[in-house]
Amino acid sequence: MGALDWYKNAPRQDDKKQGALLIGTAIHSAILEPECFEMQYLCAPYVDLRTKDGKQALAEFEAQAVVNSQIVLKKDDFEQIELMRDSALAYPLVAELLENGEPELSIFYRVTDHLKLIHLVLFVHFCTGNLC
Numbered sequence: 001m002g003a004l005d006w007y008k009n010a011p012r013q014d015d016k017k018q019g020a021l022l023i024g025t026a027i028h029s030a031i032l033e034p035e036c037f038e039m040q041y042l043c044a045p046y047v048d049l050r051t052k053d054g055k056q057a058l059a060e061f062e063a064q065a066v067v068n069s070q071i072v073l074k075k076d077d078f079e080q081i082e083l084m085r086d087s088a089l090a091y092p093l094v095a096e097l098l099e100n101g102e103p104e105l106s107i108f109y110r111v112t113d114h115l116k117l118i119h120l121v122l123f124v125h126f127c128t129g130n131l132c
Helices: 003-009 015-032 034-040 052-067 075-090 092-100
Strands: 041-043 071-073 102-113 116-127
Touching (some): 015 034, 071 075, 075 092
Parallel strands (some): 041 071
């Protein structure tokens, strides 16, 4: 099988799943890593996509985002993510946990047991209390 045949027939996620995954990842970043969210995600500008100028302006904006390794979100999606973030942070317990915890914590541990070296890696989305 040639590479072109494989590419044409390879299984892919549908656009709805990719969109949901993108939004979920952006919400995760907006809540747990707000500094990263601000640097990584951009809100698409309002342009009239019925015109050549509007389409060109959006294409240039998206091309510049690619150069800067940034992700452009539709205005509606961007506003939904901000609203979800603000809603989560408005809940006092969530705000307190996020203020006093450590986001995206990686823990590495090495153990030697009967001449075997074991590597344990934990990726914790958010840690609070004595574990941090």
